[in-house]
């Protein structure tokens with residue numbers, strides 16, 4: 320089945336010279352991207368006042384093709400995240416440009432949403448109080464806000480010497496499968512060599528206690544660090560770690576580590592303290608198929624589960640753990656590099672994706 324992906328781009332050339340020249344310059348460059356038979360990308364460019372179009376593939380010095388039709392076809396040999404620069408030239412030789420980005424996926428290393436464990440929509444004694452099934456055409460901004468940049472100047476590398484620059488552009492809803500996709504790319508942006516997405520429900524959706532289920536398939540590779548986690552709402556007033564942090568799922572990619580996820584609490588007890596547990600799959604990795612990552616959180620404890628199998632529990636009744644008796648919001652991100660996972664190397668394949676089928680919040684029914 321062909322995979323179709325469309326990108327539209329419009330650029331307006333701004334000219335500081337006389338009006339006659341401005342009117343004859345190319346403008347309104349629009350590029351449509353279609354991917355056919357997994358590996359062939361077809362670009363269709365249109366622009367006003369344009370005599371020829373040129374297409375420069377990746378980082379090559381010269382255009383692969385120059386033509387008057389604006390149509391360009393290129394076939395890739397391997398999966399990856401690619402870019403093509405399109406230029407529209409006017410009669411005077413002046414041009415406007417647009418760079419289009421797209422992902423090629425070849426072969427069957429593509430995990431579909433029907434693969435792996437699925438959790439129920441109801442539990443006895445609980446009611447479903449909020450969920451996002453990621454079945455809209457775009458990410459619902461009533462629920463989600465994006466945290467962008469590289470953390471600088473206040474928290475460069477996001478406190479963990481991470482290498483990625485977070486952008487909203489690296490996440491979208493896959494409308495064929497109804498899953499949220501967060502993609503880590505090897506891509507120069509904002510002074511960094513990698514891009515990804517970090518999104519959160521801060522000031523939009525936060526909860527105290529309940530059962531939280533998140534169904535996801537994880538990315539893989541040395542230096543890749545996906546996380547599904549929570550922070551206390553009072554982070555804006557008391558800061559970290561006094562706000563408390565609940566890590567529902569963290570996985571550090573790399574050889575031998577992709578079958579293990581970690582659940583952790585961070586808080587303040589006369590300084591930063593943390594404790595947690597981990598779960599290792601009996602076979603396979605978390606990139607092979609979907610799994611459901613859960614916590615069950617009440618007044619006395621937080622339990623961690625994978626596919627409804629409890630692997631860790633922490634007592635939150637001690638007086639120095641008041642952090643865990645307030646509302647928390649959710650965060651999803653895929654970091655590239657950091658103190659814990661280490662850094663990408665020659666074995667790390669880009670792009671990498673974390674795909675999330677749903678997030679569901681259940682609370683005790685009154």
Ligand SMILES: [Ca+2]
Nearest residue numbers: 452497676677
């Ligand atoms: Ca879904």
